[in-house]
Amino acid sequence: MDLSPVFDQLGHSISQFSQSGLLMLAVGAMVLGVLGSIVISRLPALGRTLRYASTLTLIGVLLLVVLQLSRFDPRFSMAIPQIGYPEQVVEGGETRVPMAADGHFWLEADVNGHRTLFMVDTGATLTAVSDRTAALAGLEARQGGLPIRLQTANGAVSADMTNIDELRFGNVAARGLDAVIAPGLGETNVIGMNLLSRLAEVRIEAGELILVPNHPQEPLQPAY
Template sequence: MDFAPAFSAAAETLRAIPRSELMIAAIVAMVIGWAGAFAARRSPWGSAMRTFSSIALGAILLTVVLQLSRLDPRFDVAVPQIGLPAQVVSGEETRIPLGADGHYWIRAEVNGVPGNFMIDTGATLTAISTDLADRAGLEPRRGGIPIMLGTANGTVQAHVASIESLRLGNIRATGTDAAIAENFGDFNVIGMNVLARLGSWRVEDGTLILVPKPEDRVES
């Protein structure tokens, strides 16, 4: 049996721990809980430590659930206190012609910084390169959990940031989540976490048409 993939995945997880405040907090809470369990028979502080551990782990679990919910377009989660702004897509209808390579490409702006993006209806999450993220002033969300993304080069570890403003054609998305990973190279993707918040999107005569929800449309 080949254990290399399992060891590789474990190594990636261990490398992610120092960069994830949630993981560090969870480990500390579990250690306090274990210490409290051993001390419970000898000191009243043992029960207090176990109670603190349970509350802390519950809060961490809730935070993880909220962060994961934002990656699913069926949910609309916004909790500014933990760095999760509302995700809104507004503007006017945008038309994107089919590229020569059979994909839909658009010149978009991340916080005012331009970059080339492929519209990918098969991608759950919008993804940007580290170069564009650096130029746009994006940083991984504090306390965010690392995620694993499938790419053409295999599965890579990425961190999530919130884009204050993402403009593509006449469409403007605010508070949008995006994955950042070094392995993306210069590749950028508009994923379903943006498209699903539109009123509709369709293809007519080889042209991709993006239409905001009626309440989010901006009249010209």
């Protein structure tokens, strides 16, 4: 059994410790639990209070982690705007994307009003934008979450979670969409399964990628 990916991820999480509020909170809670166990024999009330605080904090961290991970699954469309998790909505009308000469499906999209190119990638879990696109579209890294590690053609890179207020392409509009700012992508932007899985249908016919939303609306704009 190859454990190198496990140790690699562990090393990455440790290196990103100071940048993750959740990791810092979890470690702080564990320290409280240890202190509670140490003092409980001499100061029972204080020891129990520290251990209760530790347990409740760890439960809270676990819930936040589950919430963050559930955002990747369209069956759990949870929205908590107070902590930066708006509802993710994909709507509009059928959109057809022709296959490019390189064998990929490329489309033009507006990211918070900034026009740029995206590659549709059914193998990508998350929609991802480059550093440059994030800066031009005014996207900011989400604070406090778990560090994200992506595997790219240039190797493993650290990425920040963000939220796209509106992403439009063809007759489709996605709002409140989770994405990652991935420096390892270079100039490439990717539409991943966290958007595609929220569509009613994704199919390829005669060299065209056909995207059909669950709740068809009037065309938002002419298809590219």
